[in-house]
Amino acid sequence: MKAKNIFRGLTATFASVLSICYFLSVLAFERTGDINSFLKIEVPTIDGTEENTYFKSDYATVDDFKKAQQEHIEEVQRQGSILLKNDNNALPLLSSERKVTIFGRTGAHLNYRGGSGGVRNDAASIDLKTALTNQGFQINEAVYNKLASYSESVDNGNIAEPDVSIYDGLSFDGYKDAAIVVLGRYGGEANDMDVVDKDGVRELSLHKEEQDMLNLVKNSGFEKIIVLVNSGYAMELSWLDEYDVDACLFIGFPGQYGMNGVVDLLVGNADPSGHTVDTFATNSLSSPAMQNFGDFVFENLSSQPQYKKEYLVYAEGIYTGYKYYETRYQDQVLGINNATGNYGVFASENSSWDYSDEMGYTFGYGLSYADFTQTLKSLTWDKETHEVTAVVNVKNEGDEVYQGKSQSVVQLYVQLPYTEGEVEKSAIQLIGYGKTIPLSPQEDYDVTITVSDYLFATYDNTAVNGSDTSKKGCYIFDEGDYYFSVGNDAHDALNNILSVTHPEATLFDADRNIVEGDPDLVSTQNLAEYDNVTYSKSETGEVVSNQFDDRDINYFYDEDVVTYLTRSDWSTFPKSYTNLTAADEIASVMTQSADSYKKASDAPSVDTTKYDQEKVYDLVEFREKDFNDPEWETLLNQLSIGDLSQMIGEHLGNSSISNVNYPENVSNDGPDGLNATNSYVLNAQFMAAATFNLDLITERGEIMGEQALWASSYGMAYAPGGNLHRTPYGGRNFEYYSEDSIVSYYCGWYQTKAMTEKGLLAAIKHFTGNDQETNRHGVATFMNEQTYRQNNLKAFEGAFTKGETLATMTAFNRIGVKPTSSDYETMTQVLRNEWGFKGINITDSSKDATTYMFTGECIMAGTTIFNNDVARSTDARNLIVKNNDGAIFNKLRESAKYFLYAYSRCNILNGYAKGVEAPNFTPWWKTAIYAVDGTLIGLTVISLGMFVYTAYFSKRKNKEEQQ
Amino acid sequence: MLDKVKSFLKERTFFYYLQAACGLLAFVGVIIFYIIDVTTIQGNITFTDESWLTLLFISIGFVGTIFTSVTNFKFAIIIPAIFYALGIGQHIYLLVFPFADLMTKVPFFTSNMDVANTVSTIFLVFAIIFIISLVGTIVASFSSLSKKERDI
16 A cells, blocks of 8 residues: 555554544533533642631541431331321231232332433432331342332333233232232333323323222232322322222332331331322313413414423413312302303313312322321411411320321411412412321420411412502402411311301311311401501512513413313313414514624623632632622622623533632532432432421431532532422422422422532522423413412522522423523513522523523523533633623623522532642543544644655656656 | 547546446435435434535535546645545534434424434435445545546
8 A cells, every 4th residue: 555545554554533522621621510420520629727618528438327327217208108098097007918019010119210310329228128128028029020020111101001911810819908009100211101191091090000000909818008109290190999909108208218118107106197289180171271281383383493482371370289289179058150061071070079089198198007186276467567376285195006206297288268260279278287296195395486477478460560550469468357277188178268267168078077167166267457568568678569561472462262170160270271373572572583682882891890800819718798898899890801791601510710720510400309419319309308308308408418428529519409399290399398389499498408508509490380391491381479488489489589599490381481590580670579589590400492592681680691502601701701791791800799698508619718729620531532633633733744755756756856 | 529538538537437427326316315305304303404505515526526537736636535434523513413313212302203203314325325426536536537637
């Protein structure tokens, strides 16, 4: 082979490899965070002294911490598992009942966690068989092994339950003390439950394979049939009697060690005390919200690309979950407002809506082995302090089988005065809750619940604002009687109230049993005058008035296109609003293809503000500086334009900034345990909420804070989740707290507060309106302002105003037509002005949303940084430098202040003191890329040179020599 | 004229035809891919699909192949190789996103796992086609394309 050909070939080879490597290098640098996470790259930290370790672990060793995590997971499982049925004291199992057979694919392939980010450790998780055998059970190995070897795995819309023939030829003899049937439902990120799944049925319904299996169990002579529901979603469970199920325990997703807790409950080492945080309807499609869940596309935008054509209409208004079923129940009992009409009938007979047919297990439901009595000792509503305080005595009346300690949940509800045609109000709403300490039989305990009356103020968008009468809308209290009640669940509390308000009414429960409410559990409080003043301003002094008129889809049309559900007439039960035509104004925003941000004509030039000034301060000196301290300006002046731009583009962490000695750090998922060294998978978040124990929620926050402390410079967690379970089909319900905004309010408050106090920035997500995964990118989510404020915003509000969290992750969807991250009214007016938020407002992974989430618009609306999207740094730099735009530069400075303020309160400053330099950090793989690319450039140049020489010069030289 | 063509082709080696065939394969491949991409893929993914760059690079590479085929410049074949590689680089850049969904089992960049599977498969099939084209071109670049290559 000729030399020239060899070098030509080598040139082509090296140049080609270099060309490919160029793109791979770009990709790698863009996805720095993902690669660091995948390779478990640890960011360097500085060993602190006693003095400059600002956030200390409570544990002496990592083993101590791991043990604490395990104990927490087990305890949450014991207190969060919900006993839905327990006939004839089937549970706890007697000590003689230890030979059991496990049924159901899930029994051998548990869902420990949902499909989302965070720590994964299935291999190390305690499975059901191990947990049972550790407690002395003997398992039918033949059946278990058959199930374990079944290879089909769960997938979108596929529950993967095998045909009942899998049990053919297997004997259950000798293992008939109990059949433990495990049913599973699994979903996750970008994976809603399917309304029609791969079996052609509702994914949350009982499938044919499961029915066949239950029939087999029913007819096989087991002493007891126990059903465990291993689901992140409220399954349809009204069939339990049909298959002679003795007991049913909802165990959610148990995390790494939760199955130990489950077995503790099965054997009576503990008493379950979890209560439902969602409604378990007979038919999972029966809620008004379900009518407008899923995939909806504007007819006239159907040819548009993704993110520019999808919408959702929250036609249910405020009536999410139990607020619908229970309010309609009241009207059914009272025979008013078409409550029994053929509207929204899914499980009722004779086309007449009936609560007992439609309801499986209502919100707040949960049994215990022990019986409790609750006595309302006192309830006061202090109109001056605006607090309601209830004292409830709880007595453990014991149980004939179970003699251990038990805990009871006290739930406090209210019914507000309602006038037909006026602002919507649920007939019953939770406002507070508490839990007893573990009580021995016959022991009693006083639970005191104190709640702010803000939590039951009603947002009325037609009210005159009491602080600024030129404005419309504010939270109000109508004059009249307010009925406060404790109850075992929402239905029980409502029946108690009805026993006072309508003693003649015939009340019943979800099983159609006639019941009598207990008027002694009700306190009636009168408000003499309408109040539109108290909550017309927020605690920051900001007037709270209508901001979201244009998030109601009817705003855009001359005639209403959507009828919202009203309790004054149940015939307004929502229809599915398919194929709506986008009004011009909607279409214009939805199809916008470029950033609308332009430098204003009066925008100052960049050099009117100081930057890149001499270093005076290190960030660590601002650890305790007030947000309004003027010295922050000096610190900000030290930042260069490059620093400001760099901050914008997060990469699952943030790069160091030497000008203020800000160290390199890591951010990551997620709500069920941080993706970090030494982390265990926690119980799914909604199971923690189901404990109704805010001490455990605090402990969860502390555990997550510790997970960060035992990792390396882990400063921000994209957690917890704060969205609502608007429907049972939301794919990420497991990592959000509840269908109820007040449960979310409390849990978000306690958990973020605990995380923040541990020095971990708790980016509660996905703020806000991201209540389904289908079309989550760019879906236009329309709702009226009352719904937005009382449901979606309220669910997050506690984390900001009470938990004082220093971070939030925004959602992919739009609020109305405005992308959430560029929605000024949400990001700035509500979040910062009304709620006083001083932290970081980070987008969700914005690289995947560049076609509608535009950099300039987001920054100006109040977005602080962009998640996993370093390209936004280039955008920001261009916006500043190319147009010499001082307006966006100043906005970035404002963002930088929030950014630095949050991190000044973060564990990443452990070890830092004045003068301690933040180390430069380049992960090894980046060095390797530089080396490979450099080598390829060298080889390409050399081979090209040799090719040119051999092809052209050496031949010419030979010719010249020959001449 | 026909004689000139016959004479021209008579001087060509096997590698000449190899690089020409590879160029044709890449070009036809990228056209088919782009049609599928525009009509099927782009509405179902969440990452910014810049497959037009793949089309551009490989089309330029194909022009380079034609240039190589009709001239005797010794350096010419390096050009299509580089542009095919740039096209492949861009293609692999995009391919990573749906594959990430398959790895994580979370359809983050695609609208669901079925789409992730389909998109990944489509991208992979064409990646293989483009790589075959590149490898063939590089192999040809190690050899003379004509029995008498020009000296410039």
